[in-house]
Amino acid sequence: MLRASGALWLAAEGALVVADLHLEKGSSYAARGQMLPPYDTRETLKRLAAEVAALAPRMVILLGDTFHDRRSEDRLAADDAQRLRDLAIGRTLVWVVGNHDADGPRALPGETADELSLAGLTLRHEPRGGLSPGEAAGHLHPAAKVRGARGSVRRRCFVTDGERIVLPAFGAYAGGLNVRDAAFAGLFARPPLAGALGSARVHAVGWRSLAAD
Structure with missing residues (x-):
């Protein structure tokens, strides 16, 4: 089941899957002099906690790039770190590693x-490049653009x-890449x-209704 939050719910397995949280992205940018409101981690974990409360999963799967960089864990506020610990209470918590948090x-x-x-x-x-039936992945941050009479x-x-x-x-700060971008080319056997x-x-x-940026 596809959730409006952006989570994937595998009901038979009781598994909640979310991708690309990019926790502490705001503090990462701040360290480089680009000041963003420092509330992205809290907002993201609040939304995740709401999904956990609504679905009571037996397993939570974080599908990579949970942290924005390898020092993000060190920058977590104490209460945000506790929110992450709470995810593992009474259920299995799996961290699938990504390119931002490979360790x-x-x-x-x-x-x-x-x-x-x-x-x-x-x-x-x-x-994976090319066709990969049965795959569920993140990384690309897909976004859809639809044009209408009013904009x-x-x-x-x-x-x-239907295959992957x-x-x-x-x-909260992860953004999105238009699905018409070349990065998605070759991933699907038919127009997705x-x-x-x-x-x-x-x-x-439908694919024909999707516009490029």
């Missing part, structure tokens, strides 16, 4: 994996051809469908 967490609970097989899916951070709308989205799926970035995130549901958008 995984050092002082937080949970299992670390390069990829994970579950429910007939291979869960990994970065999509255009751009939303984070899932993108799938790329999840939207879950992080976008699942654009709305306030309460996911909206299916």
Whole structure:
């Protein structure tokens, strides 16, 4: 099930999957002199906690780039670190590593994996090049743009051809890459469908209705 939050819910396995939280991205930018409001980690974890409360998963899978850089864990506020620890209470927490956090967490609970097989899916951070049936990945931060008579709308989205799926970035500051970008070329056997995130549901958008930036 595709959630309006951007999470993937595997109900039979009780598994909640989210990709690309990019925690502490704001503090990473601040260290380089680009000042952003320092609330992205808290907002992202608040949204994740709401999904956990709504679904009561037996497993939470963080699908890579959970941290924005390798020092992000050191910059976590104490209460945000506790929110991450709470995710592991009474359930399995799996950190699939990504290109931003290849070492995984050092002082937080949970299992670390390069990829994970579950429910007939291979869960990994970065999509494999070419066709890869049964893959669920993140990394690309897909976004859908739709033009209408009154202008255009751009939303984070899932993108799938029914064989594989790329999840939207879950992080507050993670942004999105248009699914018409060349980075998505060759990943799908047929023109894919976008699942654009709305306030309460996911909206299916056909390939012909999707516009480039």
